[in-house]
Amino acid sequence: MEQIDDEQLVAMLRSPIQRDRGYRLLLGKYGSRLYWHIRRIVVGHEDAEDVMQETAINILAGIDKFEQKSSLSTWVYRIATNEALRLLRRRTGFLQSIDSLGEVLVEKLEDEAGMDADAAEVLFQKALLQLPTQQRLAFNLRYYDEMPYEEIAKVTGKNVNTLKTNYHFAVNKIKNYLKEHSL
């Protein structure tokens, strides 16, 4: 897949003639990262596919509204994050928070991981799924996607200090969980 810098991509997305090509290049550049970001939030393979599809549709529909107040990557991550959280919200009952989905997601993880999965990797993900959603998001974007806090703030709409606190709590909770559950 041809690699292209974001400035060129934005110019292509602004041009009616080159828009579709620019869009395909944009998804080619960020699609894989977006998929794994989504997968870490929703856990399930099929759910991740559905959210990826919705994300792709929303990116295409929102190109005209993209005002370059943030980078392209931040913008597409925000769309993907919102779509993933929207799917989780649909899974919750009346007045139920998505934070309460931890156990459901752990069950899904066990189904998806299969019998031959690495036990340490599964335990690590279980530790992550115990976290409140905001801490899990901050941890995922910082640890797996290696995003600066300023960018995570734009993706999640939270302020940088809150995110630093979220990440700090998340790391401590994961360490404690692993200590308690390691054999």
Next chain:
Amino acid sequence: MKADFETVGKRLPYKETEGYVDDLVARCADRAIASRDASRPARPFMRRVGIAVTSMAAALLAAAVIFPAISGGSVTTVEAIAQSSSLGDVLSSMSNDELAAIDYYSFDDIPTEYDENNEQ
């Protein structure tokens, strides 16, 4: 089993076959474009006819303006007549056909009174 940040790192317990994610992303892009194209309203028939007629009229007008210039013919404008030295010069520069066209109607042909009985 030891599970910590060092031993697990960034590995995930769920795997996908090689090329799966790239294929998925390409499929999502195709479907998004197809869905956008399908949701665009088709132009109604009368609007398409209107566009065709307007395009033809514009083409004919463009041809009328451009063709005399290409064939080397001169275009007499109101400004050119107004700036000419005399009416005689203008008339002498006109062809017989152009003069005949001017002469075709005389003032006598224009009725001065409204004739109710001859109303058509």
